[in-house]
Amino acid sequence: MKPLDPRLLKRARGARVFLLASVLIGVLSGVLIIVQAVLLAHGIAGVVLRGSGVTAVAWGLAAVVAGRALLVWAQEVVAQRAAAAVKSTLRRQVLEHSLKLGPVWLSGERSSALTTLLTKGLDDLDPYFARYLPQLILAATVPAGVIGWMATGDLIAAGTVLITLPLIPIFMALIGWVTQARSRQRQHALAVLAHHFADVVSGLTTLKLFGRAKSQESAVRRVTDQHRAASMGSLRLAFLSSFALELLASLSVALVAVGVGLRLVDGKLGLETALMVLILAPEAYLPLRQVGMQFHASADGVAASEEVFRVLETPLPVRGERTDVPDLRVNPLYLYDVTVTYPGRDVPALEGFDLELRPGEVVALTGPSGAGKSTALAVLLGFVAPERGVVVAAGSAADEFDPAEWRRQFAWVPQRPGLRLGTVADNVRLGRPDASDDEVRLALLAAGAADLPLDKAVGEQGQQLSGGQQRRVALARALLTDAPVLLLDEPTAGLDPETEARVITALRSTGRTVLMVAHRPTLIAAADRTITVEPAAPRELVNA
Structure with a gap:
């Protein structure tokens, strides 16, 4: 499962605009995170070592917090609008492509599965754009800036973060392989449920006439249980993977903190620098932890988009361009x-x-x-x-x-x-x-x-x-x-x-x-x- 499917950028202009806006917001968020850490470290060190006041620092922190809140709001607005635009574009493209493929292609189970895909399936793209992609952009921009700034004060701590940080995406990739299969199973179970339910409803009159309506209850219940089991399996995997990522990130931050504490006791590191490093270290891991958490919320949307692209990439029949069609009133x-x-x-x-x-x-x-x-x-x-x-x-x-x-x-x-x-x-x-x-x-x-x-x-x-x-x-x-x-x-x-x-x-x-x-x-x-x-x-x- 790719973090960002390039086919989304190719087919949905809204995704490209959203990506550019998210990169800008991510860069600004990284800058504000560093400024916040520097202000906090400077204020605390000033009070402890020099007994200086914190009024100026407090105003600065208030401005940074307000700026970060504004960026979070802007990210949410951009993400929701992008999701709406992308879903609308994909639905229109799928409908147009389906019409070109013709009624024979749509026959059988495809019509009900396609209806489910274009409604509930594509609605699952909301978490992908509103939560997962923003965190993915932050994960690509914030850690680099944080590590770079940490290196100016404590090269050893920056190196520790740089070495332990890649472990999180490695574990995410391993979990992603399993999650992809589970999401496809859940999407398939939902399509089967939709088709079966539509089939039962369309034939309800016949079932009632032959006294077979009651017997369909067990069949509907069986298909529903299959969908429930697939959904619960996805949730179980999400909880386990989130726990593993949280544990890994916490141990990494603890490793950085131990090293900083030892160098501070030995006098190799100043208090202000040590505080700055300790404040910034969790911020380096946080975007990747959030990506891992939101990955599962977006997995259903990614699986649905893969189904959409499978439809869009179905070859069309050969289409000619001549408009001088012979009149079949006189031509055999x-x-x-x-x-x-x-x-x-x-x-x-x-x-x-x-x-x-x-x-x-x-x-x-x-x-x-x-x-x-x-x-x-x-x-x-x-x-x-x-x-x-x-x-x-x-x-x-x-x-x-x-x-x-x-x-x-x-x-x-x-x-x-x-x-x-x-x-x-x-x-x-x-x-x-x-x-x-x-x-x-x-x-x-x-x-x-x-x-x-x-x-x-x-x-x-x-x-x-x-x-x-x-x-x-x-x-x-x-x-x-x-x-x-x-x-x-x-x-x-x-x-x-x-x-x-x-x-x-x-x-x-x-x-x-x-x-x-x-x-x-x-x-x-x-x-x-x-x-x-x-x-x-x-x-x-x-x-x-």
């Missing part, structure tokens, strides 16, 4: 020898797939579940980059074009349509915000959803609508767009025969190119052509 679309294998899987999701899609025709993709039909649609949309093969239109590969311009040629209805908070009309207009109410009604009629009022409220993830209604709203949204190609993944699933017939009539009457994943015989019979997608064979069998 081809897939040549397309093969896709998802990360972590040995069997290709789609292998050696060829397709010709002529303008205006309706084509049905059939085949067993898992054969790669939905993957073929994802390849056409540019959500998945094939490891072999190419998508071609008008003699040009699809990856030569700007992805946003390329996707304007398609309207897509996935198996689980995404509906946003608003009304039915808001969701249908998503593809054409300028559409009139009459156009929205016609689209709903064509999709078999004429019974849905335009102002009917729609909740998050389509709440307030049944599964069939959600699919019909999504289909109406696709029909309302001007896209020349409709990509439909089981568009009539959950619809009754009468509504299905109406939807099929609407699809054929659009005059647009339609590529649909189909299982129902009525839908397959309505297609101009049917293409069967065969599952890929395991590669070890192919190579045998």
Whole structure:
């Protein structure tokens, strides 16, 4: 675990400004610490040896204490603002990068884990910026100044501090290796808890219907206990490491004090110099001790930032720049020898797939579940980059074009349509915000959803609508767009025969190119052509 990840400086401008301000504050703090020690030693020695007054010294100390308090306040303000700026920047970058990676990358457990990372995970950066980094800056500036000033009065004491001081960061590094693993375990446990809880809540209705809601209590409790155990393990390690660092620093200061006392008794050292050295010695170790203490408070934030950078460093699909996308109303679309294998899987999701899609025709993709039909649609949309093969239109590969311009040629209805908070009309207009109410009604009629009022409220993830209604709203949204190609993944699933017939009539009457994943015989019979997608064979069998 690096004390300061250079990727933070690269990706977050707020971190760079904060670092410069912290260096300045650290230098000023070191100067004030030395001035305070000199004033205290001079005042005490003056009273003991000369019986002089302490008024001037007291005013000087008051000014130094006020200055140190002001610097502490400035450091806190700068740190909080930097943390807010960095979190905002990283959240925006992760969201933008995730959108570019596409819905296939976000599928599965990633969506809930990403939600946890962008909320609770990045909030853990507050201790990192507010406590750990300021102490790290002080640890890099204050000890050097203190040792240098001590050397002007007592070279032996300065040498003792210089020799014993590196022991603290060495122990911190050893502890850090263990802490890093524990923090990652805790972050993983939190992601598992978030995903499991979200999964249970989303399926609560089904669990209640089948009388399985109670059985999930033990599962939630087990996952929660795993997170609790990981958190307590991190705390236990923090307490033990803090004790070790405190003990090491205390023994080092005691070693300096013993040497100073012996030289003072022998007359080799004056009282004022001895007092100054004794006051400064703990100040040399204090920043490193504080770094060790705050290191564990910031470990979760560092682990979260590593997850953020893992997302940001995920390679994007090849992005072209051409904007002269061919009009698919008049140009056929081809897939040549397309093969896709998802990360972590040995069997290709789609292998050696060829397709010709002529303008205006309706084509049905059939085949067993898992054969790669939905993957073929994802390849056409540019959500998945094939490891072999190419998508071609008008003699040009699809990856030569700007992805946003390329996707304007398609309207897509996935198996689980995404509906946003608003009304039915808001969701249908998503593809054409300028559409009139009459156009929205016609689209709903064509999709078999004429019974849905335009102002009917729609909740998050389509709440307030049944599964069939959600699919019909999504289909109406696709029909309302001007896209020349409709990509439909089981568009009539959950619809009754009468509504299905109406939807099929609407699809054929659009005059647009339609590529649909189909299982129902009525839908397959309505297609101009049917293409069967065969599952890929395991590669070890192919190579045998």
